[in-house]
Amino acid sequence: MSALVAIREASVTGGDYSPAKEKASNRGVYNGRSTLLNRRFRLLIGGGAKYKLLLLLCFLTSLYSLSSRLSSFMGWNPHYPSSVYSTSRGGYTVLINTWKRNTLLKQSVAHYASCGGTDGIHVIWRERNPPSDELRVYLKNVVLSKSQTANKPNFRFDLNERDNLNNRFKPIEDLRTDAIFSVDDDVIVPCRTLDFAFTVWQTASRTMVGFVPRMHWLNEERNGVAYYGYGGWWSVWWTGTYSMVLSKAAFFHKKYLDLYTSKMPSSIHDYVSNERNCEDIGMSLLVANASGAPPIWVKGKIYEIGSSGIRSLKGHSYARNKCLNDLVSLYGAIPLIKTNMKACDARHIWFW
Numbered sequence: 001m002s003a004l005v006a007i008r009e010a011s012v013t014g015g016d017y018s019p020a021k022e023k024a025s026n027r028g029v030y031n032g033r034s035t036l037l038n039r040r041f042r043l044l045i046g047g048g049a050k051y052k053l054l055l056l057l058c059f060l061t062s063l064y065s066l067s068s069r070l071s072s073f074m075g076w077n078p079h080y081p082s083s084v085y086s087t088s089r090g091g092y093t094v095l096i097n098t099w100k101r102n103t104l105l106k107q108s109v110a111h112y113a114s115c116g117g118t119d120g121i122h123v124i125w126r127e128r129n130p131p132s133d134e135l136r137v138y139l140k141n142v143v144l145s146k147s148q149t150a151n152k153p154n155f156r157f158d159l160n161e162r163d164n165l166n167n168r169f170k171p172i173e174d175l176r177t178d179a180i181f182s183v184d185d186d187v188i189v190p191c192r193t194l195d196f197a198f199t200v201w202q203t204a205s206r207t208m209v210g211f212v213p214r215m216h217w218l219n220e221e222r223n224g225v226a227y228y229g230y231g232g233w234w235s236v237w238w239t240g241t242y243s244m245v246l247s248k249a250a251f252f253h254k255k256y257l258d259l260y261t262s263k264m265p266s267s268i269h270d271y272v273s274n275e276r277n278c279e280d281i282g283m284s285l286l287v288a289n290a291s292g293a294p295p296i297w298v299k300g301k302i303y304e305i306g307s308s309g310i311r312s313l314k315g316h317s318y319a320r321n322k323c324l325n326d327l328v329s330l331y332g333a334i335p336l337i338k339t340n341m342k343a344c345d346a347r348h349i350w351f352w
């Protein structure tokens with residue numbers, strides 16, 4: 001199928017060629033067209049529009065994939081080292097953050113167990129009472145029955161004595177994978193999308209790769225202190241710029257669990273556990289500081305199955321603004337890096 005597509009595409013562009021046209025273009029008849037193309041190209045990359053840069057990137061990615069498919073079809077395959085993109089590092093561990101929502105938890109465990117790249121599922125249990133035997137048995141069985149792979153994913157609860165939001169990023173003993181997919185119990189990422197994001201992470205494992213982008217900007221400087229604004233989905237959509245991806249649906253390297261727990265300033269741990277919020281902003285600061293790189297936003301639909309989005313929008317945005325500024329001042333720096341790049345699956349791009 002993909003080979004067919006490649007041929008069709010090739011004959012469309014190749015069909016333009018004829019000796020007469022070539023001669024004509026040498027005489028300058030076709031120069032009009034090429035300057036038009038030139039102008040369009042300049043228009044495309046000029047104008048400072050974030051959007052266009054993004055599109056161009058997606059376009060180049062798809063072009064690259066097309067050309068590599070064409071070349072392999074034509075027998076030009078220069079033997080790509082397949083191990084680079086294979087799941088040689090052993091898939092990922094899904095880290096589910098849950099709180100008193102067993103129905104959602106059952107749904108999301110069943111879903112992630114069915115994804116091919118899932119090597120393990122860890123549920124961060126933050127209630128004081130341990131999970132019931134009924135729930136344990138149910139989830140164990142659902143993992144076994146839904147898993148499509150020969151190696152059944154590990155399933156484990158991480159129990160905690162106190163409800164402390166920092167536990168979300170506690171190091172996990174005997175992890176089998178480098179990759180962690182951190183997700184809230186009410187977020188469902190389709191397996192195809194998830195596996196694609198994992199391949200993105202494999203090429204950029206220092207940074208966070210996820211589906212929920214957020215941004216920051218400098219609001220004002222007063223008496224040598226910088227105040228920042230925190231931008232939600234609309235700001236990202238409007239400007240095409242982001243500097244964080246939230247841990248409610250993101251891949252990161254397991255070493256960041258260690259760094260979060262042992263190297264993060266303890267004032268930040270205290271802040272997060274007192275406010276019961278903003279551990280995700282803390283993690284973004286940490287990964288940006290350690291990697292010196294922006295996060296990567298992956299294109300793909302995700303589904304929120306809970307009905308918990310009743311947070312008053314105004315209050316929420318005020319709280320997030322405050323968190324960002326408080327955490328930045330506790331951290332002593334703002335290491336976040338802005339970017340306009342978005343990774344998209346080239347198999348799904350036909351036109352822009």
Ligand SMILES: *[C@@H]1O[C@H](CO)[C@@H](O)[C@H](O)[C@H]1NC(C)=O
Pocket residue numbers: 263264265289290331332
């Ligand atoms: C940020 O990274 C640098 C270099 O890796 C490190 O020395 C520093 O402690 C980090 N900052 C914080 C607040 O963790």
